[in-house]
Amino acid sequence: MNGITRELIYSPGTQASPLLAALLADPLCNLHERDGNLLQKGEIGLFQSVIMDFFQEYGREFPWRSTTDPYQVLLSELMLQQTQTERVLPKYTEFIERWPDFTAMDAAPFSEILALWKGLGYNRRALALKKIARQAVVSYSGSLPQDLSLLLKLPMVGPATAAAIRAFSWNLPSLYLETNIRRVLIYFFFDAAESINDRELYLLLKELLPPEDPKSWYYALMDYGVFLKKMIKNPNRRSAHYTRQPGFENSNRQIRGQILTVFTESGKATRKDLYRYLSFSEERVDACLNSLMDEGFIAAADAAAAESEPVYMLKEIQ
DNA sequence: ATCCCGGTGA
DNA sequence: TCACCGGGAT
Structure with missing residues (x-):
């Protein structure tokens, strides 16, 4: 509980906002029907308690969470x-x-x-x-x-x-901002605001970070963010950095993926091999192969004789 | 067809 | 600031 006791939470002098009061009573309360209540200054300790309580009850387990x-x-x-x-x-x-x-x-x-x-x-x-x-x-x-x-x-x-x-x-206290955590912060602290910049979120994240056990804190924030995502339309759409990807079908990403599949399955291939296997224009296949070579995925296999067609393969990294 | 998810390089 | 990178789930 990060030093926050039940007594403190429910002490008469503590004024909880309507949202927080509802959360304290029931962390799974009907969040998507709340009406514009934001967490207030001075509620940070209480907010931490809500998140950590949620984590204790509903936290997810993953193999990468049981290792350091x-x-x-x-x-x-x-x-x-x-x-x-x-x-x-x-x-x-x-x-x-x-x-x-x-x-x-x-x-x-x-x-x-x-x-x-x-x-x-x-x-x-x-x-x-x-x-x-x-x-x-x-x-x-x-x-x-x-x-x-x-x-x-x-x-x-x-x-x-x-x-x-x-x-x-x-368990070092860094500022960890990823999509689930971003969702929690935007939802609780920015209400209807649009185009919220990560710079603001980092400042907030710094204020919220408990002095001890950042590891559990971030697990808890992420798990709460995942829960939130199931309940409401993604608040991250109000992030200034939210973007949508173009479709995958017929994209360069698809061509690159298919080229790499040819090499992982066949070992070696010429450009003509790729033209045969892939149903995309030779120009696009060439361009993707070139960028894959530039990025270090693929290299020419041996020094081919000058008159023969170059053979390519996955580059061995060392 | 749409959604989702960090880092890079220009 | 912007385009780009790969798929699987729905």
Whole structure:
């Protein structure tokens, strides 16, 4: 309860807003029918109690929540970027069983990593995982640095992932703002406001962070945010940063995915092979293959004879 | 067909 | 600030 006792919550001198009073009585109260009540200044301790009470009763359990191993935390956070927990769950388990630490991941063939990654999407994360494993082994004794600025130097590790690694590996008090937490903050503290900037949310997040156990606090906030999402239309649409993706069908993302599938299944291929397998124009296939080469997914296989057509394959990362 | 989910590079 | 990256669920 973060030092907040029942007595304090219900003491006569404590004025709870109507929303908070309802939540204190029943954390699952009919939230989507509330009418514009915001949490008030001075209710932070009470808000923390509501969230932590909810967590004790309804908190979710995940394999990545029962470990403090930086490797397992990093793996889960990379997978959870833009990817829901249900889809991550089986993949995470497979990865941990097959490559249980940075050393194993460092030694793994990239083609196998990418093949197992299939289904999660955003394959650049698999590339980043491989590169981070190398750095962990070479520079960090098979672990990760605790320092925020060092974490931010790792590929595909931005503010959210770095904060998550610090909180979930070492329970260090970072500011962790991701989509479920953003939803909770917007819902409780910004009511009908539109175009809410993350800068404001970070300031609020800092005020709300309990002095102890940020790890449980962030688990609790996320779980409450997931609950909220089931109850109401997504408040994150009022975030200044909310965007929709264009459709997947007939997108470059689809072409890239199909190209990588050809390589994980066939090993090697020429451009003509790709034209045959994929039902997209040669120009689009060429452009996607080129960008995949630029990003380090694919390389030419050996030095082909000058007159023969180049053969491509997945690049081995080291 | 629409929704959802962080980081990068320009 | 903006476009881009991958799918699965519904």
